Amino acid sequence: MESREGIHPTALDPALLERAAYAYSRAMTVLDPVRLEDWDARGVTLGQLRLLYILFAEGNVPVGYLAERMGVRPSTVTGMMNRLSRQRLIRRRTDPRDRRVVRVELTPAGREAVCELSTAATNYLGELLARLPQPTVERLVEGLEALVDAARARQQEGRSTPRDADTDRLSEG
Incomplete structure (x- = not known):
């Protein structure tokens, strides 16, 4: 199966792919x-953090x-x-328009926790990026944004996990 740009993943230089x-x-x-x-420290797992x-x-x-x-x-x-x-x-609440639907929202404490975790992560990242030259930071950000865009495009194609890539390779062979 080809990617959005028509480039098959195995068309990448194998050494570059391994390095990446x-x-x-x-x-x-x-x-x-x-x-x-x-x-x-807050008792939150990665999955719970994504939800928050x-x-x-x-x-x-x-x-x-x-x-x-x-x-x-x-x-x-x-x-x-x-x-x-x-x-x-x-906080969970029943949707007043459809009592079968449960809606979820952050509490003020939940919003505060997300803000604190985001601030801590941003500060940590800032300390790391401050050690790099500005052009390197700019290239890094551009590369990460491109990687996220590629992952989102893959998700929109209905293929979001590494297992999906393995299945694609098996079906081609």
């Missing part, structure tokens, strides 16, 4: 533990929408919401 995969892995290994410490950020960005949304945005089953979202609700970070 290794750099990505190293970046996650070095950068994530610091962020995870902040989340862990979606609510922060989009406001009061139905549970089904959250599940769709996160690419998980509604029952998975319900489990995450149970814990976040006990922490008083989110």
